[in-house]
Amino acid sequence: MRIERVVLRQLAMKMKSPFTTSFGTQLMREFIVVEVVDEDGTVGWGESVALLNPWYNEETMKTNWHMLEDFIIPALLGVHLEHPDEVTERLQFIRKNNMAKSAFEGAVWDIFAKQQGQYLGQTLGGTKSEISVGISIGIQKDASMLIRMIGEYLETGYKRIKLKIKPGQDVEVVRGVRQVFPDVPLMVDANSSYQLRDLDHLRRLDEFNLMMIEQPLSHDDLVDHAKIQARLETPICLDESIHSAEDARKAIELGSCRIINLKIGRVGGLSESLRIHDVCREAGIPLWCGGMLESGIGRAHNIAVTTLANFTLPGDTAASSRYWDQDIIEPEVKLTDGVIQVPTNSGIGFTVDGSTLDRYTVASKSFSASSL
Numbered sequence: 001m002r003i004e005r006v007v008l009r010q011l012a013m014k015m016k017s018p019f020t021t022s023f024g025t026q027l028m029r030e031f032i033v034v035e036v037v038d039e040d041g042t043v044g045w046g047e048s049v050a051l052l053n054p055w056y057n058e059e060t061m062k063t064n065w066h067m068l069e070d071f072i073i074p075a076l077l078g079v080h081l082e083h084p085d086e087v088t089e090r091l092q093f094i095r096k097n098n099m100a101k102s103a104f105e106g107a108v109w110d111i112f113a114k115q116q117g118q119y120l121g122q123t124l125g126g127t128k129s130e131i132s133v134g135i136s137i138g139i140q141k142d143a144s145m146l147i148r149m150i151g152e153y154l155e156t157g158y159k160r161i162k163l164k165i166k167p168g169q170d171v172e173v174v175r176g177v178r179q180v181f182p183d184v185p186l187m188v189d190a191n192s193s194y195q196l197r198d199l200d201h202l203r204r205l206d207e208f209n210l211m212m213i214e215q216p217l218s219h220d221d222l223v224d225h226a227k228i229q230a231r232l233e234t235p236i237c238l239d240e241s242i243h244s245a246e247d248a249r250k251a252i253e254l255g256s257c258r259i260i261n262l263k264i265g266r267v268g269g270l271s272e273s274l275r276i277h278d279v280c281r282e283a284g285i286p287l288w289c290g291g292m293l294e295s296g297i298g299r300a301h302n303i304a305v306t307t308l309a310n311f312t313l314p315g316d317t318a319a320s321s322r323y324w325d326q327d328i329i330e331p332e333v334k335l336t337d338g339v340i341q342v343p344t345n346s347g348i349g350f351t352v353d354g355s356t357l358d359r360y361t362v363a364s365k366s367f368s369a370s371s372l
């Protein structure tokens with residue numbers, strides 16, 4: 001394929017309910033959608049999952065726009081690509097900025113799968129026809145509200161509940177949930193809000209038979225996570241600490257975790273996701289696909305990657321209706337009896353709804369190879 005045209009769109013989508021983690025609350029999701037068109041007019045779609053603020057990692061929507069406009073698009077516009085793997089190869093001159101790279105690379109993978117006449121999951125090597133998913137619940141002020149929300153989500157069919165925790169809102173919150181839901185598959189995500197000195201406190205979570213404790217320590221740590229994993233019965237899951245297959249290999253060798261939350265944007269795209277998948281499968285480390293409050297485009301990419309064999313735990317790819325009054329894809333992502341049916345159409349498997357996309361677009365810019 002030859003990259004003929006790229007359109008960057010900044011979207012603003014109001015969340016149906018605020019989402020609070022240890023580092024902040026999201027009310028409005030502002031993010032970038034990348035549209036890539038090849039010489040045959042085949043269109044691919046990608047989504048930057050960077051937040052407005054550099055809380056989760058060093059990237060923001062604005063840094064992503066800068067990287068795309070000033071480095072990534074100039075490096076790839078007008079270029080002939082045999083395979084999407086070449087995107088990562090050609091972008092190696094850019095340090096980090098994985099979410100910006102992933103947004104472009106995902107669109108190229110969409111085109112590539114469409115050119116093969118294949119669903120993206122199949123092109124990646126995935127074999128599943130349905131995926132079971134969990135749901136991530138932000139920090140709630142009111143314990144009874146949390147219990148009600150969990151009951152409703154379990155009713156809807158979600159297979160796993162993920163609670164956000166932070167110092168002062170952890171052991172007693174989980175105890176309260178376990179008193180009502182003693183057997184539900186339950187996990188917690190700390191988003192790096194604890195220190196090594198909190199080990200004895202974190203060990204109190206061992207009594208609740210949690211599936212995992214996600215990213216208790218610093219976003220860039222592997223060594224101290226290995227120290228606390230050696231003292232915890234509950235598996236540690238790493239999210240923010242894993243940026244590449246090399247990070248995954250080191251974390252596994254050090255014993256920093258027993259589970260990894262893979263996020264396509266955090267690791268720089270689908271090509272690196274495939275490498276991480278294989279490293280973890282070789283080591284017997286299960287994966288699940290985390291969420292970044294994506295729109296339907298990012299959600300579609302998450303479903304595709306979750307079709308791979310070593311994604312054996314329910315991820316955070318909840319239904320569109322959990323987040324948005326109206327998503328930008330047709331059909332929206334839905335849960336049927338607690339699972340998402342994997343699409344069979346080519347590419348990301350969903351159609352981008354142009355009128356809804358335009359309605360949420362607050363800024364856009366086009367780049368054309370013919371104007372080079």
Ligand SMILES: O=C(O)CCC(=O)C1=CC=C[C@@H](O)[C@@H]1C(=O)O
Nearest residue numbers: 021056136290291292293294316
């Ligand atoms: O997309 C979802 O539903 C999960 C969202 C979620 O848990 C997160 C989104 C963004 C950053 C983090 O706070 C958090 C995570 O760590 O997974």
Ligand SMILES: [Mg+2]
Nearest residue numbers: 189214215239
């Ligand atoms: Mg997380």
